Each structure stands twice: as structure tokens, then as C-alpha cells.
Amino acid sequence: MHLSIDAMSGDRGPAVVVDAVRDALGADRSLAVTLVGDEPALRSHLKPTDQLGTQLRIQHASEVVTMHDAPAEALRRKKDSSMRVAVNLVGGGDASACISAGNTGALMATAKFVLKTRPDIDRPAIVAEIPARQNRVFMLDLGANTDCSVDMLHQFARLGAEVSSAIAGVARPRIALLNIGEEQGKGNDVIRDAAARFEDDSAVNYVGFVEGNRLFDDVADVIVTDGFSGNVALKTMEGTAALVADFLRDAFNRSTGSRLRGLIARPVLRRLKARVDPRHYNGAVFAGLNGVVVKSHGGADAVAFRHAIDTAVLECRAGMAAALSQQTDRE
């Protein structure tokens, strides 16, 4: 298993990427990584114990895509960017997957251009795990496609099921459609038509509509929606969790007495913090491409980036298993 990693595009620079890679390589000796980026900079972040060789390589790239680059511009003008070179390594078959913490639009445009969209898919989608009470829940599309047809939503159902199986090991993922009510007539034409299509397709384990307040309740393993609503839901989750955390901090900081109570409650609050830690959900999959591309959050630290690496590894393993079973079927 060989990953190509864009080490330059994250907000925190290559240091966190190198740390996460060191950690991942130490944990899995069968893993190999090519760090892509400015070679002198990357070398300066290596420790004496980090030996370049079969497990760890550096591929020089002279440019970096910034958050301000328009996707089309990044694609056309920065052909030697760390992002582009990392994706090229997957396109050329040298790497099984690539990871980047860079500009989402530029990464999607680059991935589509280099790897091409799968023949059975109209438009790739962004899939990520959201926190939940019991099960592991994946949602798509999270922002790649603002307007979606019934065909696209149908394809998203299949892509989401693939990711749920690959990453969470769910054999027959339950699929729900995000809607503004659970009753049959709710929503707009596209959603109602998509529901009918899901019901007719025995390959889709469709369980019905789900509303925003029940996303976390073990009603489905995959939530399908258009990229606008999905992005709104994902970011509203982030904002609400941060708001409640701030209110909690305010409540404990209100007086000397409440600060003391906070000191006593601290071990418990740390456990809560660990459970809602967004770093454990880092790593969105660009699904529907001929190749595995994982997008890390721009602000990821080493722990978060490590999670994105693990996501890429699981996606690759599932892809290899699928390819093997297809080959076996043919033989």
C-alpha cells in the first residue's frame, strides 16, 4: 500500500504532515508514503530516525496551491504544485491513494481532471463521517454539487454505501434521504422522485427520509443529500457543537465557585471533549473517481491528519478487495 501525500497545502504546513506520516508508518510496516512538496523544506522536518527509502520517499514539487486560488486557475497554472503531483502519482499508478489538506475546489478539479470520473458516475461527491450516538454515519454530498438530479442522488446512495462498507465495515448500509419531514409527500420533486427510485432499486437498502434532528440516532448508516443541504447540515453541526462548548466554558468561568467546580469536573469534561473531537472525523473521501482521494481539513494537526491517512488506507483496502473479488468472479 503506497500513499502519495501533499505535504504543503495545509494551514499548518508540512510539520504536522511529517509527524502524522511518521506515526502511521511506525504503526503499519506494510505502508509506504511519498511526501510531495518542496524537498528542502520537507527534509528539514525529518528527524534523524526518519530514513528515506522504500517506506518513506520525497517527491519534489515547486509550487503550492493556496486557499485563494480558483480551482480552474490552480489546475491550469500550477502544474508542478504539491497537490497536482500527489494526484498525478495516483493517476500514473505509482500510488494507491492521495491525501491533501488543500483547497477543496482545486483538489476536486485536479482529481477529476487527472483521475477522471468513474464511468457509472456523473459527478463525484464528498463523503465524510459525522458524529453519532451508536453507529457510524456517513453523509454525502457535502458541497461538491449544489444542485443534484435524481440520477446523481441515486449514484450518491451507491457511493455512500461503498464508503460505509469500506471504512465502517457495514455489510448492507442503510440509506436515508435528508428531508424536512418524514412523511411521504415532504420535500420537493427531486427528493420525492429520488425516494421512489431508491425504493425500486433492490441494491439500495433504503430506509426513508431523515430530518436534521435525527441524523445521529442510528436510523441510517448513510445520509444522502445535495451538496448545498449537506454542507449546511455539516457546518451547522460544527457551529452548534462549538456554541455549546463555549456556553459550557462560560458557565464554568462565571465565578470562583464555578471555576472550582470546573476543576473537579475536568476529567469528565475531557472525556466529553475526546468524544466530540472533530479530529476523529477528519478525512473526507472524494467518491466516484478512478482512484482514492482523501481531503483533510485545512487546519488539521498531526492527530487529525493521521486519521485522514487511516481513512485513505481503509478506502484502498476495500478497493483492492473489490478488485480481487471481481477478478475471482471472472476466473
Add this chain to the structure above:
Amino acid sequence: MHLSIDAMSGDRGPAVVVDAVRDALGADRSLAVTLVGDEPALRSHLKPTDQLGTQLRIQHASEVVTMHDAPAEALRRKKDSSMRVAVNLVGGGDASACISAGNTGALMATAKFVLKTRPDIDRPAIVAEIPARQNRVFMLDLGANTDCSVDMLHQFARLGAEVSSAIAGVARPRIALLNIGEEQGKGNDVIRDAAARFEDDSAVNYVGFVEGNRLFDDVADVIVTDGFSGNVALKTMEGTAALVADFLRDAFNRSTGSRLRGLIARPVLRRLKARVDPRHYNGAVFAGLNGVVVKSHGGADAVAFRHAIDTAVLECRAGMAAALSQQTDRE
């Protein structure tokens, strides 16, 4: 100020409504309320100190709209429902506003049929306050209109500003459009065109796009969006807050030690709970009608219902002030 209140349609029945009304009438002697519903049932909830007279009346209605009634059916077949009679009292000019905790779709259909939509508005919208760090934030549409034109979003901006001024007293409310990025080109055609329209209209104090994670950050007083995204955002907030609360409870219940820490932290956690208490946000305004209609949450208790009453009173006061100033302008 005279309110007509549908006392029958909430999940908890008339008892909570009668309690909330008693509380509101005690606090404001200039307020009058007509309770609408089954007269014997309503009388059975009155206390000996609740005197029927000028401040408190009962208007009998023989039917109740249920959560399962389709809006059109409720409108056509239940002409003597507590909901319909309560709205009729506003339509006939006997009451200044009505409040119902019933079926949202039926209430909107009834309100539109009886009160009619304002001549300057295409479609009424549902507006409610969302929790925020500093300022008071109102969002619309929360589910009345799944697909919205640029004209409708433009009207929502005006309606939202009216509600913000009426309820939070903001003189020139800042208006933002919910989007999946803050940069100019983000979103779909309708949103980009709406942004251009808002910028051109000096009556709209437009401040730009806002993403789901910044709704609570004092960037705007009014968030404008279509009813699909608005409903998704609102319910995702509810679900996320409940999820974090559950995780917090789990963390404190994990062991005897953490339960002890929880006992010590309890006064602080109560303060947090009070701050995110959804009862303080109860009462959505149906904006854009010729008359004030406030929708309470179906499961509202007396505290929550009281908040819906206060919302109706503030809306009425603002309406009266506006009518007075128009009259003064004319004289």
C-alpha cells in the same frame, strides 16, 4: 391587545396553555385572551381564581386538527376546529394575533386562506429565533417554501428585518444569506442573484454570505434562506445540541467517581441548560400575512407556551406602532 389562542392542538393538551395564559395575564393587565376549544374541557382546567370576563374568555370550537390531518383536509373539513376558529378571530378583527401549537402545515394553510397573504409578499415564511453568542438572530424560511425564487428571498429579507425589529428591537437589522462558502461565486444561481439583488436594495442592510458554522457569531441579525436549507439547519442545531447533551450525561454517568463530580458540577450544568433551553426560543412567526400568527412547538410546556405568547405580543405592538406611524405620515 387581544390574543386568540388555540388551546387544543398541542401535544400536551389545554392544561399547559391555560397555565401559560394565566401567567401572561397576571403579568400584563392590558392583555386579553380568548381561549378557543372544547368549552367543558377548557373550563375544567380553570382555577377558581381564573375569572372569565374582559381579560379571559372562552370561545367554543367542537373539532381539533391533529398532526395527521393533511393541511388541505384540515382546511376543508374541520371548519369548527380550535385552530380555524382562533385564526377566524384575527380575520374578523376581534383578536390582534393568534397562537397555535398545532400542525404547522394546517396552520399555514388556514392562516393563508383566512388572513390572506400581504399584497407585497408572494409567499409567507416561517421565522424563528435561533440561539447565538451575542446578538439575537432570526432565521427564515424554516420550512414553508422548499423552493424559493430570488423575489421570494428578497421578500424574506424584508420580513425577517421586520421581525428582528419587532422582537429584538434592532433598528437596522443586518441581513445575511445562508450559503456554502463566503466568497462571491459560491452557491447556486438563485443565491448569487439574490445576493446581487440585496446589494442593490438600499432598504436591505446586506452583509454577505454566512456559512452554517458562523450562524451564531454575531455576523448578522437575520439569516435568509429557502425553507429546505433553513429547516435542515434548524433541526440539525436541535439534534446536535441534544447529542452533545447526551454525551455530557454519559460522561458524568460513567462511574461512581464521575457521578460524584457531576453532583458537584450540577449548579453549573443547570446554568448551561437554562442558556440553551429551547423553550426560550419557542414561538415561530408566520410572516407575510395580513395578521399575526405565532406557531408554538407542539410539545411546548407552560414555560415554552408563555414565550410564544410574548412573541405574539411583541409582534402586535410593532404592527400597531407601524400602523400609527403610517397614519401620522399621512396626516
